[in-house]
Amino acid sequence: MKPKPLLLGHRGCRDGSLGLHKSALPVENSLAAFEYAISHGCDGFEFDVRQTHDGRNVLCHDPYCNRLPIAATNYAELVDPDGNLLPTLDYVLQQFGDRAFLDIELKVRGAEKAVVAALHAVPPQRGFIVSSFLPDVLMRVCNIDSSLPLGYICERDYALGIWRGLPIQIVLPRFDLVEKELIEEVHRHGKKLVTWTVNSARRMEELDAWGVDGLISDDPALLCQTFHRE
Numbered sequence: 612m613k614p615k616p617l618l619l620g621h622r623g624c625r626d627g628s629l630g631l632h633k634s635a636l637p638v639e640n641s642l643a644a645f646e647y648a649i650s651h652g653c654d655g656f657e658f659d660v661r662q663t664h665d666g667r668n669v670l671c672h673d674p675y676c677n678r679l680p681i682a683a684t685n686y687a688e689l690v691d692p693d694g695n696l697l698p699t700l701d702y703v704l705q706q707f708g709d710r711a712f713l714d715i716e717l718k719v720r721g722a723e724k725a726v727v728a729a730l731h732a733v734p735p736q737r738g739f740i741v742s743s744f745l746p747d748v749l750m751r752v753c754n755i756d757s758s759l760p761l762g763y764i765c766e767r768d769y770a771l772g773i774w775r776g777l778p779i780q781i782v783l784p785r786f787d788l789v790e791k792e793l794i795e796e797v798h799r800h801g802k803k804l805v806t807w808t809v810n811s812a813r814r815m816e817e818l819d820a821w822g823v824d825g826l827i828s829d830d831p832a833l834l835c836q837t838f839h840r841e
Contacts, residue, residue: 616818617825618834619657619714620648620656622672623809638691640670642698645707648831652674655712655737660700662722663689668700668729672701672718682719692707700726704733712826713739714805716764723751730759740781745774753778762805774802781805781824786814791821798822813838 623644626636627798637643640658641782648656659672674681676689676697689697700715707713715789717726726741733784741752749761762781763774765788774782775799782797786806798805805825809815815826828834 613814616823618653619827620653620831621827621829623648623656624831640672649711651831652835653831656717657714659716659718661718667672668722668725671697700729706730706804708733708735710737712737715741717748719742720748723748723755727755742783746777750778794822
């Protein structure tokens with residue numbers, strides 16, 4: 612029997628891309644969003660990590676927070692619209708490392724040592740990967756600790772083939788780049804393929820039938836309903 616695919620919430624969950632009312636879902640990359648993904652049956656979630664001026668690893672997709680450049684701003688100044696400090700990688704590892712699969716996406720260069728140190732301090736117990744669009748970031752992480760599972764993210768066809776030369780365990784192409792032949796090739800190389808961001812039940816089922824190893828969705832409820840995980 613084919614194993615069930617890994618189901619992950621994209622940034623926990625995202626309402627913007629689903630056309631939902633702004634308050635329909637928790638804010639992406641928030642602790643509430645991660646709880647939402649898990650409570651609906653996901654195995655875990657994907658989230659974005661950037662580094663502040665004073666070296667804290669914070670969760671934010673965009674390079675700016677309230678118009679402040681994260682890389683040039685100290686952690687204490689970075690608050691969300693509700694006045695709360697941005698979540699940190701350390702806190703997520705402490706709160707979710709023993710109950711969720713974590714896809715830790717590194718958005719920037721320079722945070723590799725601190726991220727590896729955080730993972731050594733609080734090793735996730737339910738599985739994880741360190742992923743990035745940036746091949747050199749993945750190489751640096753590998754050079755620091757070659758035992759850490761890595762994933763290469765790709766959203767452009769011309770860059771997809773880079774995965775063959777990287778020390779990774781998981782290939783993460785955008786869903787519209789995935790064909791059955793690609794999944795088969797990735798498997799022949801002893802790697803897994805996890806795709807994003809899949810928000811259609813029909814597409815989820817098609818990719819599963821092709822043998823994809825995991826799916827990342829903005830809509831954890833739909834994802835888990837499709838695979839009867841709730």
